[in-house]
Amino acid sequence: MTARVLVVDDILANVKLLEARLTAEYFEVVTAYSGAEALGKMEASDPDIVLLDVMMPGMDGFEVCRRIKANPRTAHIPVVMVTALDQPSDRVTGLEAGADDFLTKPVDDAALFARVRSLVRLKMMTDELRMRETTGQAMGLIDPSTSFIESGIAGRILMIEDRPDSANWFATALRKENDVACVDTFEEALVRVRGGDFDLILVSLGMRGFDGLRLCSQLRSLPEGRHVPILVVVSDGDKRKLHQALEMGVNDYLTRPVDTNELVARVRTQLRKKRYADRLRHNVQLSLEMAITDGLTGLHNRRYMTRHLDNLVAxxxxxxxxxxxxxxxxxxxxxxxxxxxxxxxxxxxxEMARRITANVRGCDLACRYGGEEFVVVMPETEVAYAYTIAERLRKSIETTPVAISRAPNKLNITLSIGIAGSMGPADSADSLLRRADQALYAAKNSGRNRVVADAA
Structure with a gap:
């Protein structure tokens, strides 16, 4: 996974060191040497994540973070404070300013890369929702003012811990603002998540009765747990568990001994992010239901695809x-x-729509283009990979007849498929569509039931 990282520090040597480390891992790095310059780079470079020093002259990192999070255009971009400050009170100040995490200097490479990849991965999911919402706003289906909100931060929290004293301490600290439920077994945790409407799951990775990491993996595989933030608690120095947790998609972590104020601040941060993501999903769903879903197949319709394609090409x-x-x-x-x-x-x-949906990724955009034509737009995907997916779908259609409700009860169906890839800044959505259409005609003219990729 790659990303654009904005590194902000007033000391040249610190900037160059982080830049070298990140570049070696194939991240694109943008640099700034002051708070004011950082805010300008936020608008100009559109970073995926910000690594921000705290102690800077003029405008310190806390103030820079507050301004980033106060701007609706940049509030969703994760900010990691990179600082020599290591007291709980410093972390709380940063979290209250909107920071997503703290890394203490000197920065450990494994911790740096694990946290950057984790936060970028989470941001990518938000970016897809934001992009689809932007399409809805452009069509007049969504009021832009309904997305950027500061909702109340109280929520329903599930605490998973099999040590009674520890569970009671966490519950007591959080019940001042939240509704907290506690469970102490693997099975009960899964049952509660399947049946409950939780806003946050807090998992201790030091449980004696079962593997907390395995539980996190199971929770992420549940439809009811897919969008619920997971906050894990790890023992100080247990880097292996922490890195594994971040790799499997947990949202945040606390290290023991846990500071009460930091616990409350991190919980508030995750609840605020969930409110924002929930509102984005609601707005996207509303726009789809109103005007941009094909009534027969349930896929996006041509109107939505046309508008969204412009955003994806850009x-x-x-x-x-x-x-x-x-x-x-x-x-x-x-x-x-x-x-x-x-x-x-x-x-x-x-049935064709169902099979297309089953064969593409969640980030791909599947549409009914019109009549018997379907389209799949695949962001950040090379043509060779798209060809592999299309060929797999074509074979599935060819080898598995479509069941129908009366005699002969099944029909043999085949597909002709054309593929084109974007070709750089001079390319447009119209030319991309035209090349794909030409590839489709080539597939039909050469015998049908085949995939043809545009050679341009």
Whole structure:
């Protein structure tokens, strides 16, 4: 995973050291040497994460962080304080200013890379929601003022700890502002998450009865736990567990002995982020239901794809990563309608949408383009990889007949598929679509039931 990292420090040697470490791991690095310069770079370079020194002349890191988080355009960008300050009170001040984490100088490389990758991975999910919401706003379906909110920060918290004294300490510290439930077994934790509507899950990784890391993995695999932030508690110095937890997607961590104020501050931060993500998901869902979903298949419709494609192409230009556009057509679909009726044709289209959805990634945009044509837009994807996915889908369609509700009860269907990839800053959504369409025609003209990638 790569990302654009903004490094902010008033000492040249510190900037160069972090820049060298990050560049060696293939991160793109942007630098700033003051708070004012950092705020300017936020607008100009659109970083994925900020590594921010605290002790700077003029505007210190705490104030820079407050301004980043107060700006609706940058509030979602994670900020990590990199500082010699290591007291709990310093961390609390940073967390209250909006920081996502603290790294203490001298910075350990493993801790640096694990935290940067973890926060960037979480940001990517938010970015996708923000991009789709932007499309809804451009179409007049969403009021922009409804996204950036400072909701109340109280929430429902599930505490998972099998040591009664520890569980009671955490519950007591958090119950002043939150509704806290405590469980002490692996099975009960899974049952509560499946049945509950929790805003945060707090997991001790030092439990005696079962593996807390395995539990975190299981929680992330549950549909009900996928979007719930997980905050883990690790023993001081247990870097292995901490790095494993960050790699599997936990949102934040605390090290023992835990400071009460830091616990409360980190919980507030995660609850605030969840409120923001929940509102984004709500707005995106609202826009889809209102105007941009195909009523037959449940996929996005052509109108949504057309507007969203412009955003995705612009994003591809900004990041320099290729975007792949896949267009597919059901071969001889008119025969299905003529021979079996339009209701059977509709059944085939719904099944086609289901199979497309099953074969693409969550970040891909699947649409019904019109009639018997479907489109999948694949961000940050090379054409060669898109070809592999398209060929897998084509074989699935060819080898597995579509079940229908009356005789002959199943139909053999095939697909013709065309693929094109974005070609740099001069490229446009229209030209990308046109090249994919030409590749589709080439697939049809060369015998159908095949995948053709644009050679341009």
């Amino acid at each position: 994003q591809a230009h900004k990041t320099g990563k290729q975007l792949s556009f896949v267009i597919m057509d059901i071969d001889f679909f008119k025969r299905v309608n003529d021979n079996h009726g339009h209701d059977i044709g509709d059944e085939v289209l719904r």
